[in-house]
Amino acid sequence: MTDRTADELCTLARWLGDSSRDLAVLGEGNMSARLDADHMLVKASGSSLATATAETLVTVRLGPLLELLDQPDADDGDVREALLGSRVDPEAPQPSVEALMHAVALTDGRADVVAHCHPQSVNAIVCSNRASALVDGALFPDQIVVLGREQILLPYVDPGLDLGRSFRAAVRDYRSRTGERPLAVYLGNHGFVALGSSADQARRITVMADKVARVLRDTLAIGQPRYLDDVLADRIHTRPDELLRRKVLDGR
Incomplete structure (x- = not known):
């Protein structure tokens, strides 16, 4: 299971890190996968997505990372200690500091695989004063089919402890409000x-989020976004044919 998961993660990482896609450069981005209820596989700190191998992945225990999020006085030293202490193999590289966010995404977020990157198209918008336009509504049907009826936008916080806590609060709120797990943040x-x-x-x-950002970027250059009516968007989210298409895409 671990070998197969590692192979799939490395393939995903190299796809994300392919320079032709403008999703990540140098040491940007990371990814993770759930191994079981207590463990995940996550990218090592400082390694490159484009050259990912099994040696640049670290198996960690989820418990120490999740417990750290509930320690109000935790600091950078505690984060480093938790990252190192969570390793199953004490000789393995240090996990990415964003392993805290991944631990949340795989538990509270109910994901099995998490991909984090810095798409040029997305960053052009989230680095602007129009970032909320990404989540204010749906621009076209496939956005809903692939990304869900809603997506989450978080304001910038320090990667690591602050991001882990902010991410946890957001996904818990999403699940409480919608009864579904989030797909895109x-x-x-x-x-x-x-x-x-x-x-x-x-x-x-990731592909659809990149398309949404590119479409929105071009839309904002022309005028203002015209989102789908909420009633129509809700209908797309629950239409039998769209539910079937979603299942086919997901291989179910």
């Missing part, structure tokens, strides 16, 4: 996170 002045049930779904979510 935009990070203000930072990037994008796909919460997939598989590596393939995480890739599709």
Whole structure:
């Protein structure tokens, strides 16, 4: 299971890190996958998505990372200690500091595979004063089919402890309000996170978020977004044919 998951994660990472896609450069971005209820596989700190191998992945225990989020006085030293202490193999590289966010996405977010990158198209918007336009409504039907009826936008916070806590609060609120798990999270002045049930779904979510951002960027250059009516958007989200299409895309 671990070898197969590692292979799938490395394939996803190299796809995300392909320079032709403008999703990540240098050491940007990371990814993770749930191994079981207590463990995940996550990218090592400082490694490159484009050259990911099994040696740049770290198996960690979820417990120490999730427990840290509830320690109000925790600081950078505590984060580093938790990251190192969570490793199953004490000789493995240090996990990415965003492993805290991944631990939340795989537990509270109910994902099985998480892909985090910095698409140029998305960052052009989340680094602007129009970032909310990404989540104010749906621009076209496929956005709803692939990304869900709603997406999350978080204001910028410090990666690590603050991001983990902010991410947890947001996904819990989303699930409480909608009864569904979130699929897409935009990070203000930072990037994008796909919460997939598989590596393939995480890739599709990322592709669609990139398209949404490019369409919105061009729309804002012409005028103002004209979102789908809420009643129509709700209908698309629940229409039998669209539900079937979603299942086919997800291989179910």
